[in-house]
Amino acid sequence: MTSADQPFGVYVHVPFCASKCDYCAFATWTDRHHLVDVYLDALEIDIARAVAAGMPLATTVFVGGGTPTLVPPERLGAVIRSIPVTGDAEISVECNPDDVTHDLLEHYGDAGVNRVSIGVQSMVGHVLGTLGRRHDQRNVASAVEAVRSVGLPTFNLDIIYGAAGESQDDWEHTVRSVLEFDPPHVSAYALTVEAGTPLAGQVDRHPDDDDQADKYEVVDTLMTAAGLENYEVSNWARPGHECRHNLLYWRQQDYLGFGCASHSHRDGRRWWNVRTPERYVDLVRAGAATESAGETLDTDTRRMEGLQLAVRLRDGVSPEVFAPHDLDELLRGGLLRRDHDRVVLTRTGRLMANAVSMRLR
Amino acid sequence: MELSRIRNFSIIAHIDHGKSTLSDRILEITGAVESRDMREQYLDSMDLERERGITIKAQNVRVPWRDHVFHLIDTPGHVDFGYEVSRSLAACEGVVLVVDAAQGIEAQTLANCYLALEHDLEIVAALNKIDLPAADPDRYAMEIETVLGIPAEDILRISAKTGEGIPELLDAVIDKIPAPTGNIDAPLQALIFDSQFDQYRGVVSSVRVVNGKMRAGSKLRFMQAGADHEAIEIGKRAPATTPVDELGPGEVGYLIAGIKDVGDARSGETVTTASHGSTEALPGYRDPKPMVFSGLFPIDGDDFETLRESIEKLKLNDASITYTPESSGALGFGFRCGFLGLLHMEIVKERLEREFGLALIATAPSVQYRVHRTDGELVVVDNPADLPEAQKIDFIEEPYFRVNIITPKEYTGPLMDLCQTRRGEMQKMEYLSPERVELHYEIPLAEVVVDFFDQLKSRTQGYASLDYELSGYRRSNLAKVDLLLNGIAADAFSTIVHRDKAFDYGRRMCEKLKELIPRQMFDVPIQAAIGGKVISRETVKARRKDVTAKCYGGDISRKRKLLEKQKEGKKKMKSIGRVEVPGDVFISALKLDD
Ligand SMILES: Nc1nc2c(ncn2[C@@H]2O[C@H](COP(=O)(O)OP(=O)(O)O)[C@@H](O)[C@H]2O)c(=O)[nH]1
Ligand SMILES: C[S@@+](CC[C@H](N)C(=O)[O-])C[C@H]1O[C@@H](n2cnc3c(N)ncnc32)[C@H](O)[C@@H]1O
Ligand code: SF4
Numbered sequence: 026m027t028s029a030d031q032p033f034g035v036y037v038h039v040p041f042c043a044s045k046c047d048y049c050a051f052a053t054w055t056d057r058h059h060l061v062d063v064y065l066d067a068l069e070i071d072i073a074r075a076v077a078a079g080m081p082l083a084t085t086v087f088v089g090g091g092t093p094t095l096v097p098p099e100r101l102g103a104v105i106r107s108i109p110v111t112g113d114a115e116i117s118v119e120c121n122p123d124d125v126t127h128d129l130l131e132h133y134g135d136a137g138v139n140r141v142s143i144g145v146q147s148m149v150g151h152v153l154g155t156l157g158r159r160h161d162q163r164n165v166a167s168a169v170e171a172v173r174s175v176g177l178p179t180f181n182l183d184i185i186y187g188a189a190g191e192s193q194d195d196w197e198h199t200v201r202s203v204l205e206f207d208p209p210h211v212s213a214y215a216l217t218v219e220a221g222t223p224l225a226g227q228v229d230r231h232p233d234d235d236d237q238a239d240k241y242e243v244v245d246t247l248m249t250a251a252g253l254e255n256y257e258v259s260n261w262a263r264p265g266h267e268c269r270h271n272l273l274y275w276r277q278q279d280y281l282g283f284g285c286a287s288h289s290h291r292d293g294r295r296w297w298n299v300r301t302p303e304r305y306v307d308l309v310r311a312g313a314a315t316e317s318a319g320e321t322l323d324t325d326t327r328r329m330e331g332l333q334l335a336v337r338l339r340d341g342v343s344p345e346v347f348a349p350h351d352l353d354e355l356l357r358g359g360l361l362r363r364d365h366d367r368v369v370l371t372r373t374g375r376l377m378a379n380a381v382s383m384r385l386r
Numbered sequence: 387m388e389l390s391r392i393r394n395f396s397i398i399a400h401i402d403h404g405k406s407t408l409s410d411r412i413l414e415i416t417g418a419v420e421s422r423d424m425r426e427q428y429l430d431s432m433d434l435e436r437e438r439g440i441t442i443k444a445q446n447v448r449v450p451w452r453d454h455v456f457h458l459i460d461t462p463g464h465v466d467f468g469y470e471v472s473r474s475l476a477a478c479e480g481v482v483l484v485v486d487a488a489q490g491i492e493a494q495t496l497a498n499c500y501l502a503l504e505h506d507l508e509i510v511a512a513l514n515k516i517d518l519p520a521a522d523p524d525r526y527a528m529e530i531e532t533v534l535g536i537p538a539e540d541i542l543r544i545s546a547k548t549g550e551g552i553p554e555l556l557d558a559v560i561d562k563i564p565a566p567t568g569n570i571d572a573p574l575q576a577l578i579f580d581s582q583f584d585q586y587r588g589v590v591s592s593v594r595v596v597n598g599k600m601r602a603g604s605k606l607r608f609m610q611a612g613a614d615h616e617a618i619e620i621g622k623r624a625p626a627t628t629p630v631d632e633l634g635p636g637e638v639g640y641l642i643a644g645i646k647d648v649g650d651a652r653s654g655e656t657v658t659t660a661s662h663g664s665t666e667a668l669p670g671y672r673d674p675k676p677m678v679f680s681g682l683f684p685i686d687g688d689d690f691e692t693l694r695e696s697i698e699k700l701k702l703n704d705a706s707i708t709y710t711p712e713s714s715g716a717l718g719f720g721f722r723c724g725f726l727g728l729l730h731m732e733i734v735k736e737r738l739e740r741e742f743g744l745a746l747i748a749t750a751p752s753v754q755y756r757v758h759r760t761d762g763e764l765v766v767v768d769n770p771a772d773l774p775e776a777q778k779i780d781f782i783e784e785p786y787f788r789v790n791i792i793t794p795k796e797y798t799g800p801l802m803d804l805c806q807t808r809r810g811e812m813q814k815m816e817y818l819s820p821e822r823v824e825l826h827y828e829i830p831l832a833e834v835v836v837d838f839f840d841q842l843k844s845r846t847q848g849y850a851s852l853d854y855e856l857s858g859y860r861r862s863n864l865a866k867v868d869l870l871l872n873g874i875a876a877d878a879f880s881t882i883v884h885r886d887k888a889f890d891y892g893r894r895m896c897e898k899l900k901e902l903i904p905r906q907m908f909d910v911p912i913q914a915a916i917g918g919k920v921i922s923r924e925t926v927k928a929r930r931k932d933v934t935a936k937c938y939g940g941d942i943s944r945k946r947k948l949l950e951k952q953k954e955g956k957k958k959m960k961s962i963g964r965v966e967v968p969g970d971v972f973i974s975a976l977k978l979d980d
Contacts, residue, residue, distance in 0.1 A: 215935040238930035274939045288940040330946045358908045378933040
């Protein structure tokens with residue numbers, strides 16, 4: 026049914042963290058470690074049922090969180106192994122730098138994991154402090170060291186810009202330090218104020234658009250110079266090291282999510298699971314559906330969503346998706362550039378991707 | 387009803403001096419309203435009025451007092467509604483002047499007293515709030531004596547709050563205010579002094595019968611409107627409406643005649659009987675004249691028809707609004723509307739938005755200019771967009787107002803500065819008392835409509851008060867300043883200003899718009915120009931970041947919804963020269979601080 030040219034993704038959510046970062050809106054808890062065992066049991070049952078129901082072979086698997094590295098690696102390995110995959114599947118796990126050891130990665134490797142994504146966030150002590158991160162930037166070096174020694178073929182480093190008190194120099198230092206590890210892939214995210222987070226309530230710590238725009242230009246310049254190409258607004262990779270799982274999201278392809286709060290998309294329908302681990306565990310035990318709600322997009326909405334995602338990618342979109350006067354204005358204004366028969370966001374344009382999306386038709 | 391037992395009067399008071407409280411107390415003390423039914427401030431019932439603490443529309447009630455019947459006729463409390471005050475006074479034989487004993491008399495109250503004297507009305511003066519520790523009735527009684535010639539010892543001392551002195555005040559009404567005169571056998575002459583539209587009953591008019599009798603069921607002639615209507619119901623408000631068979635001379639009540647539009651039963655209208663009626667209308671009728679003009683545009687162009695219907699409905703209850711369709715390059719289709727003043731304009735806009743669910747843009751308020759063309763023709767222009775080309779204009783005249791300001795004397799300096807910057811010419815300065823001064827100025831109306839009242843208040847910490855009336859037209863050196871966004875003239879911002887102020891105005895508008903217009907995808911030049919010559923320039927720097935940073939599987943639906951919302955938001959913007967301008971920018975930009 027599914028082959029390499031019809032990708033299919035699996036996402037597994039691990040909702041536990043050692044402490045909660047005040048900017049984070051993900052479904053994750055710091056006081057529910059007692060649920061780890063039953064939660065992993067539920068994941069295995071849930072996945073087994075899906076397999077029995079004919080789930081296709083996954084071309085990509087992504088284990089995210091939360092902090093997947095917080096749960097026993099042998100148990101997480103068992104969950105991963107229970108997912109049927111194609112021979113060349115990309116299997117990623119999100120890791121917090123403190124937890125990444127040679128030992129942990131060997132367990133992951135045994136389960137088929139061939140990519141890790143490490144949450145570095147910053148290489149400057151006081152910035153990590155304001156972000157509320159507990160790790161020491163020096164642990165990043167040992168984490169990368171471990172990745173290399175285990176021989177994982179690829180990995181990603183996540184960084185964030187725009188924390189309160191982060192100067193342009195701080196940011197440049199973070200980017201340069203990250204590049205010293207010679208990573209095949211970097212995701213650099215503008216710190217985003219998410220509703221309902223403690224950060225949302227502290228207006229004086231909110232990032233400034235111009236400051237973040239400057240920092241985006243810095244990271245883009247330095248990444249490009251180091252041979253990492255921008256292939257999505259916030260992602261840079263050496264050729265061949267793009268994250269296939271994320272590309273699948275951005276191309277509106279199919280994926281199933283397991284675990285609480287995970288999202289799925291199949292045949293034009295999007296749905297998401299109940300938010301808390303307790304409810305997820307209960308529903309799986311009861312043999313009931315874990316879905317919380319969903320939506321089926323009509324053709325026009327789906328098409329528009331596809332364009333909004335596509336315009337963020339290196340391949341861009343066809344010029345016809347803009348009205349001629351809009352296209353002209355966006356090209357002249359330096360937000361779009363032509364690339365053969367496509368139009369692609371420029372760096373200025375990537376920073377304005379939402380505004381450009383308003384002109385899609 | 388025996389004429390000698392009737393007293394008809396209005397209460398004249400400055401805002402907050404206690405008119406509503408006094409009205410409530412009168413209703414209570416005379417037993418017209420059971421105290422358990424007392425709704426605070428019974429007479430001020432319109433929501434907007436309550437919020438703004440002003441009375442826009444006159445109401446009237448009938449109350450008994452010691453074998454007499456009083457008709458208490460309420461008057462609007464804002465200078466924009468001066469004409470209605472004069473209509474209300476025409477229905478009275480006297481007024482009760484209420485002055486806050488801790489504040490003294492204010493300009494508009496004084497103006498209304500002069501109006502009352504012009505109508506030959508008797509004034510019963512009272513100092514209110516004597517219960518306040520800060521009250522200084524002796525001082526303000528002297529002041530009233532100085533400005534109105536009412537002997538200080540004749541001025542009553544009351545507290546509308548505690549009720550002290552109110553019976554004495556009511557007795558004074560009987561003693562001092564003359565009973566109405568009128569001939570019951572003469573043909574009917576009744577004055578309409580207010581009309582309001584009621585959704586269920588049509589227009590309900592307040593009437594004062596002067597001569598003859600008005601009978602329920604009879605056929606009536608509205609003399610100025612030249613139309614006949616049947617008196618479907620007549621009655622009195624006591625204060626609950628009670629139908630009656632007839633109203634005689636001196637009586638005040640209401641009339642329902644199946645009329646749909648208050649414009650057909652305007653304040654000042656004379657009503658007589660259709661057959662054997664009076665041939666003479668009562669004096670004093672005039673159309674209330676709009677003074678301030680502005681374009682009202684729906685933010686969503688699809689709402690144009692709704693706007694038309696809404697204005698039509700509002701006009702049923704407010705004959706003083708004028709409107710004609712207007713189209714603007716920047717704003718699309720809307721209506722050019724005329725208002726009695728700025729407050730009236732704000733109230734109308736707010737009511738349209740609130741009662742009809744519209745989102746509107748109001749363009750810069752303008753006055754009516756008389757443009758003398760080189761070919762000798764005179765054109766009246768109330769919209770800068772209609773100003774003829776500069777070379778075709780011989781000269782322009784603009785309306786001037788006679789402005790009277792009463793202020794504690796320490797603010798005289800700041801107020802003279804203000805009037806000076808508004809091209810005012812001082813006519814006279816008088817001391818009302820050692821502490822208070824009255825300033826008389828001639829000021830171009832265009833300078834009064836923008837922000838003058840707010841400035842007056844802020845420069846005097848609210849202590850100065852203002853009254854004004856049209857005094858005539860004068861020749862002025864005026865120029866039209868255009869504002870260009872991205873090189874395109876935004877006609878909604880075009881304004882006619884005095885040439886000496888044009889440069890300054892242009893500069894300030896550019897600065898203001900720079901602040902107010904949100905950053906766009908591209909740099910937006912803002913220019914002010916007179917006849918194509920740029921006099922000022924600013925730039926709104928392009929917005930640099932508008933992007934969702936992270937877009938994982940779980941973020942996709944959320945991001946799509948965010949973009950949908952952003953698109954909805956865009957619809958609330960007006961696009962001018964490809965620049966998206968939020969609706970409220972138009973109003974905010976015009977609030978220039980000096
Ligand atoms: N102390 C005191 N306060 C009063 C008196 N009369 C009115 N007030 C207060 O003055 C304010 C303005 O009164 P209101 O009747 O609303 O004034 P209006 O704007 O003239 O109708 C209100 O807070 C009243 O409670 C009075 O005799 N004594
Ligand atoms: C879902 S988190 C999980 C990974 C891991 N728990 C961690 O925090 O390193 C994945 C990434 O999202 C990014 N992220 C989380 N919250 C964010 C926010 N409010 N704004 C921008 N990026 C955010 C961080 O860079 C983080 O590495
Ligand atoms: S560690 Fe990651 S998932 Fe956990 S709270 Fe922080 S940002 Fe969120």
